Amino acid sequence: MRLYLHAPLHDYVYVIGNFTDWRADVNYFMTPTVDGSGYWLDVPNLVPGQEIQFQYLVDGSITIADPYAEVVLDQGNDGWIEEESYPNLPVYPFGLASGFVTQHIFQEPDFQWLFPNFVKPPADNLVIYELLVRDFSEEQNFQEVLDRLDYLEQLGITALQFMPPQEYEGNNSWGYNPSYHGALDKYYGSQEMFKTLIDQCHARGIAVIVDVVFNHGFSQNPLCQLWWNDSLQRPAPNNPYFNVVDRHPLSVGFDFNHESVETQRYMDDILRFWVEEYHIDGFRFDLSKGFTQNNSLGDIGLWGQFDQSRVNLLNRMKNEVLSYAPEHYMILEHLGSNDEEIVLADNGFMLWGNSNDQYGEAAMGYSSNMSNGVYNARSWSQPRLVTYMESHDEERLMYRTLVYGNSGGSYDTRDLSTALDRIEMVANSFIPLPGPKMIWQFGELGYEFSINRCLDGTVQEGCRLVEKPIRWEYLGDQRRLDVYETFRNLNYLKKTYSVFRTTNFDYSLWQPVKTVNLYGDFDVAAISNTDVTNRLWRPNFSRLGTWYEYFSGDSVEVTDYNQDVELGPGAYRLYTSQKIERLGPADLNTTTGLRTDDYKASSWSVFPNPSSGSFLIKANMAVPVQVLRTDVFNSMGQRIAVEVHAVTNGVSLDLSEYPDGIYYLRCYTEDGGSTTVLQKQ
Template structure:
């Protein structure tokens, strides 16, 4: 009977440490071509010879232990001298003696109870995304800190959080784009249960959770990079896409082991933590080949795990030819960012020129962006990879008063443009720091200032407007008039006959009066001032410097 049990445990073992119940725990690692693998841990006094593992076939080494409930730490010993952590570690911690990390597994722990799996997930076109660096978002810098701000995000109108990497990364990598342990939530943020509680509460608050995930490369210290020379690795090699510009060990998606590892990572976060999607970092290095290598494989396998998953991508500079034929949900729309910076900064930002206004506003027209639909574009003008807009404008010499007028104007464009808007944390009150790879905590006190509170209120009103009007979440968009000499534009958004909006926008430093074409006669309401306008003919309207007026058909 014992032999049958052992056979079944070895047969059913998956990579990593797996608690099968009743104290039975399997440990497994894929290391083809190695002569021996041993398991050492606090359960055997770190004896590197006591627990030899067996090759189940093809280089998949397995053993099992019967352990009472508790927390156990371990590592693998390869060919008697190479010590490596488990590449599938779900938790890691420092070794008690000496330098480095060891893997950890909880045996007999309580299963987390998900209470809000029946929540109503928003449609892609309805997303209003908020990017968060957990370490900077709150003074606590952890999952609990975000947990306590979920009501704040929900009240503002946000319905999706995009977390920068939450897994363990290389020492000194504050942001998390050099992965060390893809399946282990970062210790300084909290444990797996803390993150599950955060995701569950986010769903209760109507917030989707999207993880920024790096599947192009790993840290140099990643366990997989310790096992073989680079040219002999079952995982690394020449990428299908571009050469890695960061000089990091790069996954080769022509290799079976790479594909299996990437599939397992996605499965883990979607099934174990119930996240709603991924933002794939650095797609050009992942690349694509034939119909099912690289990016197509990642997308297909993610959708096999959860068909409705949100799959966003970073492909900058933008390359619509690379991404539009695959089943991504959307990509970061870098041209929106550059266009907004041109118009708010009043300067040339390639490919846009301030003195060619008609061409500069073209980024707003989704039909000219070479993507299949408007909702494929994730629009933004702030993210973790760039200085804050407030800082950029201050560096250009704009006063604080004008700076905030411009930030409000940028918010108006962002929340009313075709595509899904994305904010970077603190943007809603005018956070003004430079990009920093080191800790860069938000200044929540700005929200208590008059200007910070007014900008936040403006964002909140725009989120409410976008949520209330399908027209703003639709494909329907037209320039009704462009006035290059005034640096002004009139935009129509509509959905059916009754859901219609007209936006008049003045990007110039002077008050402007110009003709505003309306789509139909009747009563229109200025969204911000609540002024009623009876439209018979297309009127001339005055706009203050750096301002926008939004008119809604009928009484809103």
């Protein structure tokens, strides 16, 4: 195994680890490259599957893990990781090492992807669900997210976006304080579990996007540590990756020098690793407006102006990624000047579009104009604006409505039931608009806790990053299920019917009653009364004849293009010129969000998988399980006739006579049924 460390301006490097008894050994003295910019070593006598732990000892005083490590051990935080989140977590070499340690399995077998040829949903019509694992699952791990994929699949999302899962400082974080950009943070689970989660997303047609943080690094980053000013506690002037002083006014941590060839190579390598190792479908680049060396420190207005050098740097990075992953989603949290964002969108980037204030005002019952959430209102030629009503960084609409909402007569938006209805109402003028959309976790259930909620229940600015209540019990409240069903149905329409991807549409989003009109194979007229009083309003019907209200199933005869409809406060309608049946209720356990007939994903184990034919499937249950009935399906969903044999706590079957490919085994017990994926090869 060859190790390489890029370390210009350093004199010598040893590799120390569990294969050197953690001592500097002359046999593990690294050889400098001809140009002196780096050091390399071939580690001898390793066998496949051998677990190795190591560090670089630089100039006799600096110890770091490999900057490209896939797993790092942390002496201060690993002890707080739960066994169920990361089973068999490698043990830190206490007393032998200090600081981060590289953990590596030599020639570890490749993960067996069941869906390696996933076809990504169209970028211009994505429904993205942004998620923080910590605040989405009670156990705060990837397994719990995997267990609830059916909930997300039924919601109708087409992409799941994870806040930064890379190794960050500490355990409890949003993830925007990265230390090792290529390592998966162990607090949420193992590499295998994250890959399984991604694979199962792909099985459901859901793309996976990860948030990456290349505006900055934090002090534990090895690229900071290698060239560090101890007295000033910042990168040293000779650091080839980081600026000594930030170049823009909104930086956090330590600012990368994006014009540095070393920084560019590091970013390119890390991004390619995430694509190839984890089959990631897209990146969301945090604080992309910071990818510049033009100095605007102290002048936020100057920083926001058009910057051609920044455009060039971002395009260089994008072109590199698209050279090996041509359909990859490249999403920027740019929030810059519109003239710069037009250029970036024309160059293929998708960009975040913050409409929190506008939709928040509408939900509360005040005047609002949501037009800036529509791509062509910004003079963009392509639907590459990722509009959102909420994100991890914005206040929750329900909280704003319940605390600050408007009222009129007996109608009060601060009433819980009314506020929930109004979340449905604003969604009706949000999701149908052409272009990609993003939902923040639990927005589809009317999550009502402030972004600034503290652990003691108070609301203060300093509590923005702390854990927030996880409220799966919302599913026991029919009012919240109604919100979920509205989001679910709107998502279904958006991804099913081409009219919701049309480039021929009109909208009026600045008056009390918002209208969205779409024209295609059939036409759509969505109308939402954001006022707190009754309104008589024109939906702008584009055809005469019968129109169908999607949610109620009612119809209306349109005899005049100027025909009005009456809407109560907070009421909404979605009319179509072609009758479309709304979805039936989602099949959810109202306590957990799981399908009502499914075990958790971890309830069954398959040995071996993949297999050339014979499979043994056993239940991971503390008590014996009797399988009452089984069904086997091929990848086309067709039931096949295969003999299934009962064994203790499970079943066995043989697919030797069937073609290689993916099969699905559904096992029924007295508690219901669950599906297991089998791969024959």
